[in-house]
Amino acid sequence: MKTKTLTLLCLFVAALAFAEVSKKDKQILIDLHNSTNGDNWKVKWNLDLPVNTWQGVTVENDKIVSINLLFNNLTGTLPASIGELTSLKKLELSFNPITGTIPSEFGNLKNLEVLAINGAYLSGSIPESIGNLSQLKQLHLSSNQLSGTIPNSIGNLKNIEIFNVFDNDLSGTLPIELANCRNLRELVVAENNFTNPEDFSIVVLSTSGNKVQLNSQNTLINDQSTFAIEREAED
Numbered sequence: 001m002k003t004k005t006l007t008l009l010c011l012f013v014a015a016l017a018f019a020e021v022s023k024k025d026k027q028i029l030i031d032l033h034n035s036t037n038g039d040n041w042k043v044k045w046n047l048d049l050p051v052n053t054w055q056g057v058t059v060e061n062d063k064i065v066s067i068n069l070l071f072n073n074l075t076g077t078l079p080a081s082i083g084e085l086t087s088l089k090k091l092e093l094s095f096n097p098i099t100g101t102i103p104s105e106f107g108n109l110k111n112l113e114v115l116a117i118n119g120a121y122l123s124g125s126i127p128e129s130i131g132n133l134s135q136l137k138q139l140h141l142s143s144n145q146l147s148g149t150i151p152n153s154i155g156n157l158k159n160i161e162i163f164n165v166f167d168n169d170l171s172g173t174l175p176i177e178l179a180n181c182r183n184l185r186e187l188v189v190a191e192n193n194f195t196n197p198e199d200f201s202i203v204v205l206s207t208s209g210n211k212v213q214l215n216s217q218n219t220l221i222n223d224q225s226t227f228a229i230e231r232e233a234e235d
Helices: 002-017 023-035 080-084 105-108 128-130 152-156 199-206
Strands: 057-060 063-068 090-092 115-117 139-142 145-149 162-164 167-170 186-189 219-221 227-228
Touching: 002 115, 023 063, 023 080, 105 128, 128 152
Parallel strands: 063 090, 090 115, 115 139, 139 162, 145 167, 162 186, 186 227
Antiparallel strands: 057 063, 219 227
């Protein structure tokens, strides 16, 4: 009897050890692999092995919670299906030559806290749907080829701490609603074509809970972090 019980226990533990994400979630990762030329990645995935063994993928409770593929030579475009990984908390794809646009479906990532795609070749506009990411704390989209205006929905990101769109071709006005986000501690918007950075900085100054000052380099400084606010050069 004891032997039978021990055997059942071992089988139960083994089943837990090899617990796997759903077929749907696995297919979404395969979509990412295929659309970004996974056979040419620096560190490749063995698609025959369990997902939790794939480099850069973190699985918790059979759910994919993090994808981190920094500097891994992802080329091609991002699949819209990533937006179905609703347990995802971190998507880090920076410094890969990814092209195309940011899928509007990313706005469905209701638990996402970090979205980082710096140093790629993303084009088009920032989707309005990004404003749906109520848990987002960090948005990093610097050094891409993004254009158009920043959607006013960005002001809905009440938990945002870092907003970084440095070195793109964005224009128009910075949403004042973003300046009112109380958790904002780092704003990097230089090397774009915004028309209201000075007005925006005034709102940041008035709403900051910390002592903030504007230095001679037109950068807002407080005792914890830097707000890099682009301002038009004086004649």
